[in-house]
Every structure is written in C-alpha cells, then in structure tokens.
Amino acid sequence: MPSQFTRLAERDRRPVSLTIDGTPAAALEGDTLLTAILTNRRRVRANEFDQGPRAGFCLMGACQDCWVLMTGGERVRACTTFVAEGMAVMTGIKP
Numbered sequence: 001m002p003s004q005f006t007r008l009a010e011r012d013r014r015p016v017s018l019t020i021d022g023t024p025a026a027a028l029e030g031d032t033l034l035t036a037i038l039t040n041r042r043r044v045r046a047n048e049f050d051q052g053p054r055a056g057f058c059l060m061g062a063c064q065d066c067w068v069l070m071t072g073g074e075r076v077r078a079c080t081t082f083v084a085e086g087m088a089v090m091t092g093i094k095p
C-alpha cells in the first residue's frame with residue numbers, strides 16, 4: 001500500500017511494531033501516531049460525513065482533524081500521541 005509520508009532522515013531510531021486496522025505495521029521510536037500511520041498508508045482516517053480521505057491538517061494538535069480510535073476504545077489525536085510498542089489503532093478505512 002503506498003504511503004503519504006516518505007522517511008528521509010533519522011532512520012536509525014529503534015523500531016516499534018503496531019497494528020493499523022489489524023494489519024501489522026512498522027514505525028520508529030519517537031514517531032507520532034500520525035507519522036506512523038502516514039508512513040504506512042495514504043490516509044489517517046475517513047471523513048465521518050462523506051468518507052473522504054483525511055491525513056491531518058495542522059500536525060500540531062490544533063485542528064482536530066486526526067482523531068483515531070484505539071482498539072481499547074480510547075479516542076486520540078494522532079498528531080499529539082507518540083507511537084508505542086504493541087499499539088493497535090483503528091482508522092475505519094478499508095485497505
């Protein structure tokens with residue numbers, strides 16, 4: 001699956017494993033969840049009204065465009081949440 005972001009630097013940070021919609025994915029320690037999702041996929045979530053693609057907007061916690069759901073039911077802003085080992089996020093987007 002093509003990604004929205006391409007990692008150009010800092011590739012030597014420790015790997016972190018997570019799942020995105022149940023699919024195993026890789027990130028690096030220190031990535032935000034938004035970075036982790038967009039280095040693996042084209043979208044962060046689907047718009048709740050028309051299912052249009054959303055990839056965040058401000059990337060700094062101001063616009064509220066990057067809310068995603070963790071499998072435990074917690075709703076988090078992807079751009080202000082650091083990725084953690086074993087994290088399981090649901091974007092609602094069908095691959």
Ligand code: FES
Pocket residue numbers: 055056057058059060061062063064065066067077078079080
């Ligand atoms: S991208 Fe704007 S709050 Fe996350």
